[in-house]
């Protein structure tokens with residue numbers, strides 16, 4: 001497994017550079033395909049990259065945007081990743097993109113799993129994936145110790161799985177490792193010394209202990225303090 005590690009002087013430079021890279025990859029793919037897909041993380045890190053991307057000129061009306069994972073909460077919740085996406089990415093020039101939802105109104109993700117997966121299937125393999133990572137080495141909602149971890153890591157995993165984990169306050173829904181890892185272009189975004197040290201310590205660990213390792217091959221990791 002090999003990946004490129006890019007170390008930036010600050011978060012602002014990282015956001016501009018990473019947004020440019022993603023836009024360039026989407027443009028290159030649009031030269032050969034009618035539509036392309038872009039999967040992105042939620043959480044606290046990607047907002048500044050979304051701000052840069054949303055201001056970028058691109059044939060956004062040919063781009064399908066989806067989350068790599070969602071917390072099973074409605075968009076009215078502060079914890080909704082979809083809410084972040086609407087507020088910070090699907091605005092400005094990028095408002096023309098099509099959102100493929102990872103949440104639908106229901107008590108549990110199990111009730112909507114098949115329906116949501118079918119909207120994603122035609123977009124595979126994903127064109128560009130941007131992933132976040134927790135200090136516990138989870139990525140998307142593939143957490144160490146999660147109830148369906150082994151299924152999410154299996155080579156024949158389905159597109160989507162529900163996930164419940166000790167570190168996650170609500171049920172989750174997540175794209176699985178083969179779907180995320182099979183993207184044409186992959187980027188991982190991490191901020192801060194703690195996550196950098198965690199990624200360093202993850203070297204050589206099995207994906208059951210370090211789920212990020214299941215998707216890192218050929219990825220570019222972008223880091224700033």
Ligand SMILES: O=C1O[C@H](COP(=O)(O)O)[C@@H](O)[C@H](O)[C@H]1O
Pocket residue numbers: 040041042043044045046068069070071081131132133134135139140141
């Ligand atoms: O819960 C989540 O966590 C990860 C990492 O989030 P961050 O706040 O530490 O950047 C994120 O990538 C994922 O999409 C999100 O649902």
